[in-house]
Amino acid sequence: MQLIENILSPTRIYLFEHLNKEDIAKTIIYTSGKISPVILFLHDPRVKTVETLIELISSKFEITTYSEISPDPPVEQIDRIADIIQKKKINLVWAAGGGSTMDTAKAASVVAAGGGSLEEYLGNNPERIPEGKKVPVICSPSTAGTGAEVTKFGVYTSNSGRKYTLASQFLQPDVAVLFPQFTYSMPPSVTASTAFDALTHVIEPLWNKNATPITDHIATDTTVKILSTMEKAYNSSLSGEIEGRKEMLIAATLAGITFNLTGTAAIHALSFPLSEIWHIPHGAACAFFFEDVWKINIRNKNVREKLKKIALKLNFKTEEELLTRIVKIKEKMNLPSKFSDIKVQFDPEKQMSYFYDTLNDPKMKNNVIPFSKEDIKK
Numbered sequence: 001m002q003l004i005e006n007i008l009s010p011t012r013i014y015l016f017e018h019l020n021k022e023d024i025a026k027t028i029i030y031t032s033g034k035i036s037p038v039i040l041f042l043h044d045p046r047v048k049t050v051e052t053l054i055e056l057i058s059s060k061f062e063i064t065t066y067s068e069i070s071p072d073p074p075v076e077q078i079d080r081i082a083d084i085i086q087k088k089k090i091n092l093v094w095a096a097g098g099g100s101t102m103d104t105a106k107a108a109s110v111v112a113a114g115g116g117s118l119e120e121y122l123g124n125n126p127e128r129i130p131e132g133k134k135v136p137v138i139c140s141p142s143t144a145g146t147g148a149e150v151t152k153f154g155v156y157t158s159n160s161g162r163k164y165t166l167a168s169q170f171l172q173p174d175v176a177v178l179f180p181q182f183t184y185s186m187p188p189s190v191t192a193s194t195a196f197d198a199l200t201h202v203i204e205p206l207w208n209k210n211a212t213p214i215t216d217h218i219a220t221d222t223t224v225k226i227l228s229t230m231e232k233a234y235n236s237s238l239s240g241e242i243e244g245r246k247e248m249l250i251a252a253t254l255a256g257i258t259f260n261l262t263g264t265a266a267i268h269a270l271s272f273p274l275s276e277i278w279h280i281p282h283g284a285a286c287a288f289f290f291e292d293v294w295k296i297n298i299r300n301k302n303v304r305e306k307l308k309k310i311a312l313k314l315n316f317k318t319e320e321e322l323l324t325r326i327v328k329i330k331e332k333m334n335l336p337s338k339f340s341d342i343k344v345q346f347d348p349e350k351q352m353s354y355f356y357d358t359l360n361d362p363k364m365k366n367n368v369i370p371f372s373k374e375d376i377k378k
Contacts, residue, residue: 003250008218009257010169011139011150015178015250019049021056028061031136031175032092039063040090042081042105044097047142049181053096064088069097072275072282073104074157078118082111085134094138096182098194099146099282102139103154106171109133113170122156122164124360130168139173142182144233144248145194145283147201147256149176153263155282163276165363167263178253180246191237192333193283195230195248199326200267200286202226202255206306207297207368210262216306219258224313225251227322231329266293266371269364273354278344280336287335288342291327296375300368352377 003013016023028037039057043050045067057063064084070077084090085108095105111118112134120127139149148154152172155165186194205211205219229251232244270293271285280288298304304319311322330337339346355376358364364371 009150011173011176013176019052024056025060037092040093041065042095050096069101071100072157073100075118078107081108085112091135096140098143099148102148105137106154109135110170122158130170133170136174138175140177143194144252145197150256151260183245183249188237191234193281196287197283198252198255199226201259204265205258205262207303208262208265208366215261222254223310263366264363265367269358269361
C-alpha cells in the first residue's frame with residue numbers, strides 16, 4: 001500500500017504488511033535501476049524479524065550486511081561505511097533499524113559521493129557541502145518516532161563529541177518501506193522515547209516560523225493520530241501485544257514528512273545538550289522539555305489557536321486540558337521532567353552555558369517565539 005502523503009514527500013513510501021520476496025525484489029531493482037544490484041544492508045541486530053528480510057534479499061542478490069551501528073552515528077562509522085560502498089562497488093544501500101541506522105546509510109552515500117570525511121561536512125562553517133549521493137538509499141524503520149526514513153536531516157557526532165544536525169536534499173532517502181512487524185519487538189522504554197520523539201516532530205511545526213497552511217493541516221491531523229495511538233502502542237509493549245504498533249509507525253512517518261517541510265524548533269535544540277553531555281536518548285531528551293516549551297509558545301495567539309483545535313478534536317475543552325493529559329501520558333511512560341529523573345546533579349553556574357549555547361542553534365531560530373536566556377533558565 002502506498003501512502004497518499006507521498007504527494008508531500010520526495011521519498012516514495014510503501015507499507016508492506018508481509019515480507020514478500022517478489023515485492024522486495026521489485027523494490028530493489030526499480031530503486032537501483034539494475035537487474036542484479038550489489039546491496040549493502042545496514043541493520044539493527046536486536047530486530048529479529050530483520051533476519052527474514054536479509055534471507056529474502058540474499059536469495060536473489062549479492063549482499064553485504066553491516067550491523068555495528070552506534071547511536072547518533074560518529075564520524076568514523078560513516079567514513080568506514082562510505083569506504084565499503086566504494087571498495088565493494090555497492091549500488092544500493094538498504095537500512096533497517098532506528099534513526100541512527102537510517103542516518104548512517106544516508107550520510108555514507110553522501111560521503112562516498114563527495115569524498116573526504118563526514119567531519120568536513122559538519123558544523124556551522126563546514127569545509128565541504130553535500131553535492132550528491134553515490135547510491136540510492138532505502139530505509140525501513142524499526143522504531144516509530146525518528147522519521148529518518150522520510151527526511152533530509154541526519155544527526156551525527158563529530159570527532160570532538162559534539163552532536164550536529166546535517167541537512168541536505170541528498171540525505172533524503174529514495175524509498176521508505178514500512179514493515180509494521182519490525183516495531184513489534186520494541187521494549188517499553190524505546191516505545192515511549194520514540195513516541196515522544198514523533199510527537200515533538202509534529203508539534204514543533206505548529207510553533208515554527210516556517211509553518212504554512214499545508215504543514216498546519218498535516219501537523220494537526222498527525223498530532224491527533226499520535227495522541228490517539230501512542231498510549232495503545234506503549235500498553236502493547238508492556239503486554240506483548242501489537243495493538244497500535246502499525247498505526248504508530250504510520251503516524252511517525254507522517255510526522256517525519258511534516259517536520260521535513262519546516263524543520264524542528266526549541267524542544268529539539270534544547271534536547272541536544274542532554275544527549276551530548278549526559279547521553280539521554282533523544283526522544284526522552286525531547287520529552288524532558290515538552291511542557292515547558294509548550295507553555296512558552298502558547299504566548300503566541302496563533303499557536304494557542306492551533307493547539308486548541310487539536311484539543312477539541314480529541315474532546316478536550318482547552319489546550320491546557322490537552323497538555324495536562326499529555327503530561328500524564330509522559331509520566332505513565334516514565335519519561336523525565338527533572339534532572340533528578342535522569343540522575344543528574346545539575347550545577348547551574350557550571351552547566352547552564354550548555355543550554356544557553358542553543359540560542360545559536362538553527363533549530364532554536366525556527367521557533368516562532370524568540371527564546372531568551374531567562375526563558376532557558378526557567
